[in-house]
Amino acid sequence: xxxxxxxxxxxxxxxxxxxxxxxxxxxxxxxxxxxxxxxxxxxxxxxxxxxxxxxxxxxxxxxxxxxxxxxxxxxxxxxxxxxxxxxxxxxxxxxxxxxxxxxxxxxxxxxx
Amino acid sequence: xxxxxxxxxxxxxxxxxxxxxxxxxxxxxxxxxxxxxxxxxxxxxxxxxxxxxxxxxxxxxxxxxxxxxxxxxxxxxxxxxxxxxxxxxxxxxxxxxxxxxxxxxxxxxxx
Numbered sequence: 001x002x003x004x005x006x007x008x009x010x011x012x013x014x015x016x017x018x019x020x021x022x023x024x025x026x027x028x029x030x031x032x033x034x035x036x037x038x039x040x041x042x043x044x045x046x047x048x049x050x051x052x053x054x055x056x057x058x059x060x061x062x063x064x065x066x067x068x069x070x071x072x073x074x075x076x077x078x079x080x081x082x083x084x085x086x087x088x089x090x091x092x093x094x095x096x097x098x099x100x101x102x103x104x105x106x107x108x109x110x111x112x
Numbered sequence: 113x114x115x116x117x118x119x120x121x122x123x124x125x126x127x128x129x130x131x132x133x134x135x136x137x138x139x140x141x142x143x144x145x146x147x148x149x150x151x152x153x154x155x156x157x158x159x160x161x162x163x164x165x166x167x168x169x170x171x172x173x174x175x176x177x178x179x180x181x182x183x184x185x186x187x188x189x190x191x192x193x194x195x196x197x198x199x200x201x202x203x204x205x206x207x208x209x210x211x212x213x214x215x216x217x218x219x220x221x222x223x
Contacts, residue, residue, distance in 0.1 A: 004154075033209040042116075042199050042213030043155065056210050090154060094209050099143060101209060103154035 004093050004104035012110045013081050021076045021107045025093030031055070032074040033101065034066060037088040049074055050096055078109075086111045116214035118200050123220045124190055132185045132217045134200035142203040145211060146174050146185045149197045158185070158198075187219070195221045 005024045013019050025032050031050045035043035045058035049068035063079040072093070078085055088108050092101040115137045124130040136144070143162040147155035161167055161176035161183060173186040187194055197216040204210045 031209050033211075035211075035213075040215070042201070042215045043211075045210050045212065048209050050209075056204075058210070092209070099145075099160050099203070100157055101211070103156070105154050 004091060004102050006089075006091055006104040006107050008107060009105070010108045010110075012112060015081055015083060015111055017081050018077065018079045019081060019109060021078075021089050021091075021109070023074045023076070023091035023093075023104055025072045025074065025091075026102050029093035029095055029102070030072050031094045031096050032068055032072065033092045033094070034074070034076050035090040035092065036060075036085075037090055037106070039087070043090055046076070081111045083111050085109060116200055116202060116212060118198075118214040118217045120215070121218040121220065123222060125222055126190055126192060128190050130187045130190060130219060132187070132198050132200075132219070134183045134185070134214060136181050136183070136200070136202050136214075138181070138202055138204075138212075140204055141178060144174075144176055144183045145201040145203065146172075146183075147199040147201060147213075149199060149216065151196075155199055190221050192221050192223070195219060 007022045033048040034046040037043040046060050047057040048055045052068045065077045068074045088106045090106045092103045094101045118134045146158040149155040159174035166175045171188045176183045199216045200214040201211040
């Protein structure tokens, strides 16, 4: 059974650019949640996908968008990057009927 | 919205016990979680409490009082590898996956 994987590991972008981050969920998991973690802070909930539909959203602007695919992998897209978007982006997968989430290693995004 | 408060940092000696407190104010509640996060790594699940009382799992125990909006994580027989950030998180009422995290408590274990 493979765990949650994310790509890329690190990414450097310029302000105003767009970025796509990817997450492969753990086998058997149909729910993916995305979080943003700024340095020295706890993760902040961005949104969740359940069976390819958005299933809740945190306090993030519309330029943060996502997708979930039939194999339950997921993408996070961020448009018009701002300096404050620099953070560790974590995805976590779970079964819809379980409280346990398993986090991926994260993507470290730096916006210059 | 939800407010989750926990101390910023705690220091303890190897072999000792440390208790990390967490208070929360939520409009709904579907469980409280504790995660461990080593620097540069993903959070890993430690415990889940939805009913009042103490849950024990090896060297780690977690306590919940829903009426007080209070939880603590107890780490016993501290080891150097326990040096990490410990995150308290609350689940919203309608889904376990939408966690609201505190800022984390950095535990430093000294020899």
